[in-house]
Amino acid sequence: MTTAIPSYTGDASPYGGGEPFADYRTADFPFTQYANLADRQLGAGVIAANDEFFAMRENLLLPHDAVFDPEHFGHKGKVMDGWETRRRRGVSGEHPWPTADDHDWALVRLGAPGVVRGIVIDTAHFRGNYPQAVSVEGTSVEGSPTPEELLGDDVKWTTLVPRTAVGGHAANGFAVDVEQRFTHLRVNQHPDGGIARLRVYGEVAADPKWLAALGTFDVVALENGGQVEDASDRFYSPATNTIQPGRSRKMDDGWETRRRRDNGNDWIRYQLVQQSEIRAVEIDTAYLKGNSAGWASLSVRDGESGEWVEALPRTRLQPDTNHRFVLDAPVVGTHVRVDIFPDGGISRLRLFGSLTESGAAKLAARHQELGG
Numbered sequence: 117m118t119t120a121i122p123s124y125t126g127d128a129s130p131y132g133g134g135e136p137f138a139d140y141r142t143a144d145f146p147f148t149q150y151a152n153l154a155d156r157q158l159g160a161g162v163i164a165a166n167d168e169f170f171a172m173r174e175n176l177l178l179p180h181d182a183v184f185d186p187e188h189f190g191h192k193g194k195v196m197d198g199w200e201t202r203r204r205r206g207v208s209g210e211h212p213w214p215t216a217d218d219h220d221w222a223l224v225r226l227g228a229p230g231v232v233r234g235i236v237i238d239t240a241h242f243r244g245n246y247p248q249a250v251s252v253e254g255t256s257v258e259g260s261p262t263p264e265e266l267l268g269d270d271v272k273w274t275t276l277v278p279r280t281a282v283g284g285h286a287a288n289g290f291a292v293d294v295e296q297r298f299t300h301l302r303v304n305q306h307p308d309g310g311i312a313r314l315r316v317y318g319e320v321a322a323d324p325k326w327l328a329a330l331g332t333f334d335v336v337a338l339e340n341g342g343q344v345e346d347a348s349d350r351f352y353s354p355a356t357n358t359i360q361p362g363r364s365r366k367m368d369d370g371w372e373t374r375r376r377r378d379n380g381n382d383w384i385r386y387q388l389v390q391q392s393e394i395r396a397v398e399i400d401t402a403y404l405k406g407n408s409a410g411w412a413s414l415s416v417r418d419g420e421s422g423e424w425v426e427a428l429p430r431t432r433l434q435p436d437t438n439h440r441f442v443l444d445a446p447v448v449g450t451h452v453r454v455d456i457f458p459d460g461g462i463s464r465l466r467l468f469g470s471l472t473e474s475g476a477a478k479l480a481a482r483h484q485e486l487g488g
Contacts, residue, residue, distance in 0.1 A: 121145065121291055124283025128243040136184040136241060141286035147234025147317045151338055154301075154316040155179070157360055158227025158339055162199070164263035165222040170200035171310060173222050176303075182312035184241040198242060200310030214307040220247075223263055224301040228320040228339045229256065231486060232276055232298060237288045238313040246284040247305030252277035254298035256487060258323075266300055274298075279306060297321045297486035319343065322389060323488070324480045327471065332395075336452060336467045337361070341389035341479075345451070348382045349373035349459075355384045358465045363438075364402040370463030372407055373456075382409075383455045388467070391418065391475030393446045397428055398466035399454070400438040408435040409456035416449035424453060433462075448472060 124141050154160040156177050165173040175182075175198050182197040189195060199222060204214040232254060239246040253273040257266060265271070274294060282288040305311060322341040327333060336342035338359040347355035351374035357364070364370045373382045394416065401408035414428035427447045433439060433456075446469065454465060471479065 124286035125281045128285030145289040150233050150317040153226045153230045153318045160227035161225050167201040169202040171196040173199045176314040182240040198310050198312035201308045204308045218307040219304045222303045229299045230318045230320045232292045232318040234317040235290045236315040240312040242310040243284045247309035249279050249281045249306040251279040251304045253302045256299045334466050335388045335392040335469050345385045347384045364463035367403045372461030373459045376459040381457045386452045390479045391450045391472045392469045394467050394469040395446045396468040397441045400464040402463045404461050405435045409460040411457040413455045415453045416447045417451040418449040
């Protein structure tokens with residue numbers, strides 16, 4: 117079952133000057149707590165589209181909000197920050213309208229395979245040139261299939277968002293309840309038009325065979341199936357940044373809290389890919405210079421009701437530095453909590469270890485449940 121929450125339809129008012137987002141229609145969607153599986157930083161890409169006459173398909177996955185410049189025109193017309201196709205036409209003057217089945221499509225490779233919990237199709241700045249309706253399908257194809265292979269008759273597509281009317285200049289959100297693992301999406305716009313951004317929120321479902329072959333890997337990394345459960349503060353940047361691939365590239369590509377004015381401390385709680393044995397820890401404060409955490413500690417818990425056990429005692433951190441710790445003895449758990457003192461931020465957390473026998477078995481069972 118898929119539900120649009122809330123629902124926007126119809127044109128937005130023509131741009132009349134001033135702040136382009138002043139009349140933008142949006143809402144808080146509950147599924148945005150999950151990671152964006154269509155994040156370029158994870159390796160997502162728009163690998164094909166049937167038409168991109170006015171604006172390139174790759175714009176769909178740009179990380180920043182769509183930009184609008186009312187004076188920017190090119191040889192093909194108004195330059196838009198999104199994916200925009202030409203206007204469809206019928207077969208003759210007697211039948212100049214597109215048919216009910218006519219539509220444009222784009223193929224999206226997710227950055228990490230996973231279970232989709234929600235989708236946002238953002239039509240920001242597409243006020244009268246957005247699609248009348250959209251639909252989204254998903255499939256799971258291992259390896260690196262070509263667009264031609266994905267469009268082959270032998271590939272099964274599952275509906276995630278049925279054909280649904282959307283609004284212009286709006287964040288159109290859809291909750292998804294399909295308990296399957298997907299690697300690729302097909303985004304359809306009926307019959308034509310423009311979409312500014314695509315966001316696909318969900319839970320990463322890594323391949324157990326790949327992790328088993330690696331042996332030792334980062335058991336909290338987003339791309340391996342780790343996730344942030346909660347954090348004390350997300351004022352400047354999201355806690356999920358700390359388990360993104362690669363090193364931080366700038367200050368807001370980490371986790372930074374507001375300045376505390378009490379005697380408390382800030383923290384992030386993580387869920388590991390499955391029960392794991394942790395042997396080494398990295399806490400990176402890259403690009404956090406005058407605002408890095410002063411100290412940090414790390415605790416591990418095994419199971420939802422287990423007791424927290426300190427694995428790394430409170431340790432001094434240096435600004436803009438990658439700190440490495442080899443634990444005196446391996447620790448086993450399913451959850452980790454990092455406490456920073458008193459506030460500030462870290463850019464990345466890496467927990468190197470391997471799945472326990474129980475953790476590997478549960479991951480394999482879950483993979484099979486999801487159709488893997």
